[in-house]
Amino acid sequence: MSTQPALLSADHLSKHFPVRGALGRTVRTIKAVDDVSLSVYRGETLAVVGESGSGKTTLGRVLMQMESATSGRVLYEGVDLTALSERERLRYHRTMQVVYQDPFSSLNPYRTALEQVMEPLRVNDPDADNERRALDALAAVGITGSEVYKYPCSFSGGQRQRIGIARAVSVRPAFVFCDEPVSSLDLSVQAQVLHLLADLQDELGLTYLFVSHDLSVVRGISTRTAVMHQGRVLELGPTCDVFEDPRHPYTKALLAAIPIADPRLAREHHGPGWQERVVYDGGDRGGTLVEVAPGHWVAGGQGDSGNSKEGIAKDSGANKDDGDGGERVEQRSIPT
Ligand SMILES: Nc1ncnc2c1ncn2[C@@H]1O[C@H](COP(=O)(O)OP(=O)(O)OP(=O)(O)O)[C@@H](O)[C@H]1O
Ligand SMILES: [Mg+2]
Secondary structure, three states, X not given: OOOOOEEEEEEEEEEEEEEEOOOOOEEEEEEEEEEEEEEEEOOOEEEEEOOOOOOHHHHHHHHOOOOOOOEEEEEEOOEEHHHOOHHHHHHHHOOEEEEOOOHHHHOOOOOOHHHHHHHHHHHXXXXXXXXXXXXXHHHHOOOOHHHXXXXXXXXXXXXXXXXXXXXXHHOOOOEEEEEOOOOOOOHHHHHHHHHHHHHHHHHHOOEXXXXXXXXXXHXXXXXXXXXXXXXEXXXXXXXXXXXXXXXXXXXXXXXXXXXXXXXXXXXXXXOOOEEEEEEEOOHHHOOOEEEEEOOEEEEOOOOOOOOOEOOOOOOOOOOOOOOOOOOXXXXXXXXX
């Protein structure tokens, strides 16, 4: 557990989406985020990992108040954002920014790099020297000279993502939600963008919520990691602990399914044309998070619970479903 004060916290946060049938009646509900409690501490990078559809983006969007919560609270330095009016919430918009997965669709194709970055600055403070500030932000991400007058279509994917990052950090936010910021980029460009994010964090004292389904990316960049499955946090702890000593069966299976980079070794391991996938059917019975080692929380107290402490701490992910905890995890190979 960190001694740092929390910058942003989810307190029993849920976001449910109704699925409507032909007559407009709700036929079922998707629990995209289901009773999650966790904190992001100032200056840290909290990674959220999980398979597609596990609720990572929704959790980030609700924390940013880009979506309203179904229930629970979002606390920004102790202030409950869900209780504020739209107008009062505007004050927090500058301090929380997003870097999106697809830099192309997040940029306006008819605006130059400079105009893209000036836009949020103008909204924030119309009277400031926003051109200078935008040029500085672009220079910080390596876009300089005549490049600043180019349109998004003239840039590579990596450069477009740099512009997206410049846009996010130009207004000097405290918190940046990075939603799969490198997953659309080539491996070599991914590394450059990750370095850039790390440098900017040091320089500007940023706090990141870093969402990714790529565990190898997360391992390099994050301080702590939360593992999500079906809207719930199943494990949360220091990244090295979660990776070196995973306690939850789902985390273990997820780690075991990290793709093997060398195609020859992968073929030898899995056979030709096969891809590993994690199948887990215990998400509904995750149980309350239990601290199994300092700062390392696991749903249902999986694994060694030596001096474990029942209950939900303010800084932990929490799943309050009191099921029987009988998970089944298997790793299957499925034809691609
Ligand atoms: N606006 C929406 N309306 C209805 N359902 C939604 C909406 N947004 C998300 N969902 C559903 O909520 C669940 C979680 O979605 P979310 O996008 O948060 O997952 P994710 O972990 O970010 O997935 P991915 O890795 O594919 O980006 C999914 O089942 C998704 O279909
Ligand atoms: Mg997503």
